[in-house]
Amino acid sequence: MKYGNLLIPTTREVPAEAEIPSHRLMIRAGYMRKLASGTYTYLVLGLRSLRKIMQIVREEMDAAGAQEIDMPYVQPMELWEQTGRRTDYGETLGWFTDRHGRQNVLAPTAEEVVTNLVAGEVSSYKQLPLNLYQIKMKYRDEFRPRFGALRSREFIMKDAYSFDATMEGLDATYDKMYDAYCRIFRRCGLRYVVVEAQSGEIGGSGSQEFMIPCDSGEDIIVHTEDGSYAANIEKAEVDPPTSRDRKGADHSDAPAMEEVHTPNVGSIDAVCEFLGTQPCEMIKTLIHTTDDGVVIALVRGDHDVNEAKLKSALDGALIEMAEEATIEKITGAKVGFAGPQGLIEKLGKLVIDHSVAAMSVGVTGANRTDYHVKNLVPGRDFPLEGEKVVVADIRNAVEGDTHDGKALTFSRGIEVGHVFKLGTKYSEKLDAKFLDEQGRRQPCIMGCYGIGINRILASAIEADNDENGLILPVSIAPFEVEVIPLNNDKDEVRDAADSIYNELRAGGADVLLDDRDARPGVKFKDADLIGIPVRVVVGERGLKDGLVEIKRRTDEKPANVPLAEAVKTVREILDDMKRALQP
Numbered sequence: 001m002k003y004g005n006l007l008i009p010t011t012r013e014v015p016a017e018a019e020i021p022s023h024r025l026m027i028r029a030g031y032m033r034k035l036a037s038g039t040y041t042y043l044v045l046g047l048r049s050l051r052k053i054m055q056i057v058r059e060e061m062d063a064a065g066a067q068e069i070d071m072p073y074v075q076p077m078e079l080w081e082q083t084g085r086r087t088d089y090g091e092t093l094g095w096f097t098d099r100h101g102r103q104n105v106l107a108p109t110a111e112e113v114v115t116n117l118v119a120g121e122v123s124s125y126k127q128l129p130l131n132l133y134q135i136k137m138k139y140r141d142e143f144r145p146r147f148g149a150l151r152s153r154e155f156i157m158k159d160a161y162s163f164d165a166t167m168e169g170l171d172a173t174y175d176k177m178y179d180a181y182c183r184i185f186r187r188c189g190l191r192y193v194v195v196e197a198q199s200g201e202i203g204g205s206g207s208q209e210f211m212i213p214c215d216s217g218e219d220i221i222v223h224t225e226d227g228s229y230a231a232n233i234e235k236a237e238v239d240p241p242t243s244r245d246r247k248g249a250d251h252s253d254a255p256a257m258e259e260v261h262t263p264n265v266g267s268i269d270a271v272c273e274f275l276g277t278q279p280c281e282m283i284k285t286l287i288h289t290t291d292d293g294v295v296i297a298l299v300r301g302d303h304d305v306n307e308a309k310l311k312s313a314l315d316g317a318l319i320e321m322a323e324e325a326t327i328e329k330i331t332g333a334k335v336g337f338a339g340p341q342g343l344i345e346k347l348g349k350l351v352i353d354h355s356v357a358a359m360s361v362g363v364t365g366a367n368r369t370d371y372h373v374k375n376l377v378p379g380r381d382f383p384l385e386g387e388k389v390v391v392a393d394i395r396n397a398v399e400g401d402t403h404d405g406k407a408l409t410f411s412r413g414i415e416v417g418h419v420f421k422l423g424t425k426y427s428e429k430l431d432a433k434f435l436d437e438q439g440r441r442q443p444c445i446m447g448c449y450g451i452g453i454n455r456i457l458a459s460a461i462e463a464d465n466d467e468n469g470l471i472l473p474v475s476i477a478p479f480e481v482e483v484i485p486l487n488n489d490k491d492e493v494r495d496a497a498d499s500i501y502n503e504l505r506a507g508g509a510d511v512l513l514d515d516r517d518a519r520p521g522v523k524f525k526d527a528d529l530i531g532i533p534v535r536v537v538v539g540e541r542g543l544k545d546g547l548v549e550i551k552r553r554t555d556e557k558p559a560n561v562p563l564a565e566a567v568k569t570v571r572e573i574l575d576d577m578k579r580a581l582q583p
Contacts, residue, residue, distance in 0.1 A: 003512060008043070008530065009033075012028070021462055025461055030045055031045045038154070048478035049457050054135050060181075064131070068135075069132050069134055083429050083430065092141055094141045125436050129162060129164045131173060147458075150455060156452075158450065161446060164445045167445060169445065187581050190473075197231065207418060219414065240354035254380065258375050259366050272301070278302075281359075282363050283299075283301065283339070285364055287331075288322055293348030295319060299355070299395045303355060306395055333365065339366055344386075349389075350383070357379075362376045419447070425446070428443050469531055472553075475581050477532060480574055481532065481570055485497035498513070500548070531553060536570060537549040
């Protein structure tokens with residue numbers, strides 16, 4: 001294709017709203033343009049890269065036995081109400097009421113729709129296993145769209161859904177999809193890590209995320225230095241403290257609880273300053289509500305509650321922070337002065353983090369406005385066991401924690417793929433059942449598998465760029481080669497450039513010819529900015545010696561190559577680049 005015929009509006013200006021390299025560069029390189037908050041138009045270069053990513057994904061999905069279908073973008077709200085996910089997604093769910101008064105969802109994912117489809121089409125175990133996928137635009141009403149293609153309201157996702165007759169069948173399908181994902185990300189040129197993850201609103205049991213390590217990533221990867229364990233921050237498990245077992249501990253020498261007047265001092269930092277204590281000596285008392293009543297979570301003052309872990313400790317119950325009026329009713333005090341002592345009879349559950357259970361003594365709210373208590377002893381002043389008590393890991397991992405005795409380290413990353421074992425969560429609710437060999441009706445056992453197409457492109461840019469622009473893997477770059485004639489008004493230059501361009505294209509290479517009447521510096525800067533992996537420069541001076549310049553995007557300087565060998569040399573370079581990306 002010829003540059004002069006394409007809409008490639010590069011710019012030297014840095015967009016004011018762009019916070020990270022991929023966002024800045026995709027705007028500057030003319031890959032996309034913003035329409036509104038969280039929505040973008042993908043231009044020629046951006047769409048070409050996205051299509052190449054989609055083709056890689058299709059090839060690997062087909063090879064793994066998945067079948068491509070296309071499901072509606074607009075989904076009936078009734079399906080979401082049947083599964084309970086209208087509540088789970090909350091305000092993130094985009095929906096509208098049509099002219100007939102029916103409520104419809106703008107698809108953020110498609111578990112409900114595909115399960116409804118299978119419920120109507122599958123009746124026997126002989127039709128299983130079945131794996132269906134689509135590549136389609138999705139919508140989520142993000143509260144704060146940011147980082148360009150990494151967190152937008154509209155995005156392109158490959159979502160696949162598997163249906164098996166047995167758990168063993170699901171395990172086999174899951175493994176196939178896991179392997180396919182590894183091949184996809186390798187072919188896209190991404191350096192990835194796989195981490196254990198929470199299932200979130202999708203639900204189900206096991207799940208793993210494919211993450212691209214990157215300093216500007218929104219997600220936190222927690223891992224051991226030897227790589228034997230990796231998880232995202234929501235899932236990362238930490239070893240409990242090695243302190244003595246507190247069950248039956250002798251508290252006879254421990255001083256009694258003491259109330260201290262702390263007027264207008266409600267935050268952890270303020271209490272510590274007022275009392276001369278440390279956050280690690282404080283106990284946060286956090287009150288939540290569930291369908292079954294009130295739940296209090298206890299963590300140390302220097303730790304944060306992990307909502308996903310807390311939910312797991314409560315067997316998956318839906319939880320939310322209690323409103324101020326509820327807190328005041330339960331504790332008898334304003335927010336900031338709650339403590340666990342004396343509240344056990346009012347609770348559905350008391351969930352205590354391991355680190356709190358191991359404390360010898362602590363400071364917490366007195367359940368009295370403007371008062372705290374010192375010398376609070378776990379196991380004496382509030383229970384560590386009993387029908388209403390759960391002691392579990394319910395906090396986020398922090399520096400200094402260990403897993404299986406190995407120190408945990410922290411880095412940032414971008415999630416580009418997620419695989420889940422759903423089980424029967426959707427098939428039970430939407431009646432996707434089959435007759436087994438004994439003629440009994442059984443729910444299909446499901447898995448689901450998502451890939452962010454836009455995120456692959458943005459992650460590749462985040463992972464590899466420089467001050468001049470994008471550095472894209474050859475497999476997903478919009479063009480593999482750019483041929484740049486420096487003197488279009490010279491017949492010999494134009495003819496040589498056209499000859500290289502046409503011969504490379506005839507051999508199957510994806511080539512861009514910069515036929516613009518522009519200065520050499522402009523052409524070079526644009527070539528670097530848009531990230532074409534290989535460029536061939538044809539100039540009047542070089543042709544006098546029978547030479548052209550060939551340069552990889554990552555090379556510091558070009559190499560002079562005889563004109564007669566230019567096409568062969570470029571093909572060899574492309575072959576080397578492609579071999580390096582093979583799984």
